[in-house]
Amino acid sequence: MQHAGSRVRFRVTASRKHKDPVRVEGPAPQTLDTFRRFSKWSAIIAIVVGYHVMLGWMFGISVLKTPSPIYSTMKMNSAICSVVAGVCLYLLAMDRGRLSRKWRAFIRICAGLVASLALLTVIERVLRMDIGVDHWFPFSMENGAPARMALMSALGFHLIGLALLLLDNPRTARISEMLTLTSAAISLLAIAGYVYQAEAFQGQMSLYASVVILLLSGGVLCARPDRGLMAKITSDSFGGIMARRLLPATLSIPLVLGWLQHFGHRAGLYQSEPGLALLTVANVTVFISVVWWGVNSLHRMDTKRRQAEQELQETAAKLSRSNADLEQFAYVASHDLKEPLRAISGSVQILRERYHGNLGPEAEEVIRHTVDGALRMQTLIDDLLTYSRLATREAPLEPTDCSTVLEEVLANLQSSIRESKAVVTHDPLPTVKADRIQLLQVFQNLISNGIKYRSQRTPKIHVGIEDRKNEWTFSVRDNGIGIAPQYADRIFRIFQRLHTRKEYSGTGIGLAVCKKIIERHGGRIWLDSEPEEGSTFYFTLPKP
Amino acid sequence: MRTQQDPIEILLVEDSPSDAFITREALKEAPVVNVHLVQDGVEAMAFLRREGDYENAPRPDIILLDLNTPRKDGREVLSEIKTDHSLRSIPVIVLTSSSAESDIHHAYSLQANCYITKPSDFTHFKEVIRSMENFWFNCVTLPGHD
Numbered sequence: 001m002q003h004a005g006s007r008v009r010f011r012v013t014a015s016r017k018h019k020d021p022v023r024v025e026g027p028a029p030q031t032l033d034t035f036r037r038f039s040k041w042s043a044i045i046a047i048v049v050g051y052h053v054m055l056g057w058m059f060g061i062s063v064l065k066t067p068s069p070i071y072s073t074m075k076m077n078s079a080i081c082s083v084v085a086g087v088c089l090y091l092l093a094m095d096r097g098r099l100s101r102k103w104r105a106f107i108r109i110c111a112g113l114v115a116s117l118a119l120l121t122v123i124e125r126v127l128r129m130d131i132g133v134d135h136w137f138p139f140s141m142e143n144g145a146p147a148r149m150a151l152m153s154a155l156g157f158h159l160i161g162l163a164l165l166l167l168d169n170p171r172t173a174r175i176s177e178m179l180t181l182t183s184a185a186i187s188l189l190a191i192a193g194y195v196y197q198a199e200a201f202q203g204q205m206s207l208y209a210s211v212v213i214l215l216l217s218g219g220v221l222c223a224r225p226d227r228g229l230m231a232k233i234t235s236d237s238f239g240g241i242m243a244r245r246l247l248p249a250t251l252s253i254p255l256v257l258g259w260l261q262h263f264g265h266r267a268g269l270y271q272s273e274p275g276l277a278l279l280t281v282a283n284v285t286v287f288i289s290v291v292w293w294g295v296n297s298l299h300r301m302d303t304k305r306r307q308a309e310q311e312l313q314e315t316a317a318k319l320s321r322s323n324a325d326l327e328q329f330a331y332v333a334s335h336d337l338k339e340p341l342r343a344i345s346g347s348v349q350i351l352r353e354r355y356h357g358n359l360g361p362e363a364e365e366v367i368r369h370t371v372d373g374a375l376r377m378q379t380l381i382d383d384l385l386t387y388s389r390l391a392t393r394e395a396p397l398e399p400t401d402c403s404t405v406l407e408e409v410l411a412n413l414q415s416s417i418r419e420s421k422a423v424v425t426h427d428p429l430p431t432v433k434a435d436r437i438q439l440l441q442v443f444q445n446l447i448s449n450g451i452k453y454r455s456q457r458t459p460k461i462h463v464g465i466e467d468r469k470n471e472w473t474f475s476v477r478d479n480g481i482g483i484a485p486q487y488a489d490r491i492f493r494i495f496q497r498l499h500t501r502k503e504y505s506g507t508g509i510g511l512a513v514c515k516k517i518i519e520r521h522g523g524r525i526w527l528d529s530e531p532e533e534g535s536t537f538y539f540t541l542p543k544p
Numbered sequence: 545m546r547t548q549q550d551p552i553e554i555l556l557v558e559d560s561p562s563d564a565f566i567t568r569e570a571l572k573e574a575p576v577v578n579v580h581l582v583q584d585g586v587e588a589m590a591f592l593r594r595e596g597d598y599e600n601a602p603r604p605d606i607i608l609l610d611l612n613t614p615r616k617d618g619r620e621v622l623s624e625i626k627t628d629h630s631l632r633s634i635p636v637i638v639l640t641s642s643s644a645e646s647d648i649h650h651a652y653s654l655q656a657n658c659y660i661t662k663p664s665d666f667t668h669f670k671e672v673i674r675s676m677e678n679f680w681f682n683c684v685t686l687p688g689h690d
Binding site for chain 1: 566641642662666
């Protein structure tokens, strides 16, 4: 006859301990997508421009090579670099870490090509020699001679090529950023030159090339918006928000103001010195306004955040008071509940002793049930107190060495291990982030269960460990009586028992305690078992 | 100086009638003891100071003190006994159901002679009382009176 033990089924609603706080500063996915899209479009523009420049060379259409005949043209090699770098960037921007080996190799080859082609041109320019790079591709003749990339263009493309190569290697990612920033600066210089200066000069970077290199630089930076430099800009923190709002201004305003000053000077509105003074004042005004706007935004956001923090602190204080109350309540309740039980149990036992001979055998049985009942009630009260303490007596999670915990458990279970001649073995156990006392309870409960519910065989218990990527999976395997699979869920509930008290003592709280503890640590616990075949209890603990 | 024949005077400070009943029952099989029962802290101090109704009360050889007594808490009683020159030589055995570390620590820091947590089972309780009596009445030499 199944005696399901006490039918007490109320839940001890203890407060939930806060898990580790969510990192608020992570970038929002929409922001990341916006940046990546910019990358892709830069790449596309680079490809399109490069393609059209190549068409220009192939069919002699001069507007495709330069916006105006007085400026230098974008050379064939530049166009090729532009297209190949664009393809490379597009693939990289699309990559979410799932690209196959072949694609990665292809990307690397492309980047390498760009870097090498440009590097050779740089060497040609610097050493004033002809390596022949400019002849390699058809349609590259200009005015009867092979057209060579400007030094700055070559440098720009070379840096882009290198940056693309080094982008995804964590050790070189910062170098890649620096290279990109340098090439952006170079192209910006050229563009500013075009904005301020109408005259062309020999060796000047072509306008299309400078735009393409600028776009590619921006594109490379934005291709990895969640790493390095860009991570700060895309992040959700005040810094990121400020950066996204202020950086466009800091990039464009000096350019615009500089152009205004130059234009005004050229249009004869003022001499160059007063013009410069005007420019300076304009710069100061604009920047003060921008900074002031930034300061205001920051102040508002910070105030909001402080408020939220304060509310959080108040909640935490309330929680801790409520925990203390619960602990107090549970203790007092258990204390006060036990007194009448002592009265019952003690009185009845005194009765038995005083009237030993005079009471019949039925009386003996009655007395036995009374005393038993009182004793069981006391154990149940103790168990409830233990269960409620799981919530109120949580310690913070700290690195805990499982092998020392296991040693302590085996020491605690010494006598029952000796009595049952149990053999307990274990794999080398790691250090995990846990509440030591609670982890000890889990191991102790599982191992003592393994000993308690043993079969005819000598109990053999093995504690195993499996290293998964994000978590440790522990196992406690025994060769005991096993559990039918249909009960695998029930046994983790408080006070659920599968055997009568005659067969096995205990209130059925051990596994409920284990479950509560493991779940508090963010893990899962489950069972694999067959009757007569022993049981294996598994539980996971997440890695920090 | 007390002789072997003098009955041992025990002051039992216990507010729960059932716990008092059980304690007395357990003490019955001992060497001859006189158990004087008071139910709260104020009565306990009156008994010890032989005030009011307790003018002719004997001086106890040993005090069994529960911690949670009404009107005056057992801890206060303990503190008063141990700071009173004339009373502090009487051994005080804290006999209570509380197993809280804070209570244990507090009792000892107030100079309780020892602390016993009442077992829930009567048989165990008898054994504990037996050991207590054996120790305090047979092994230990109790201080004489005045």
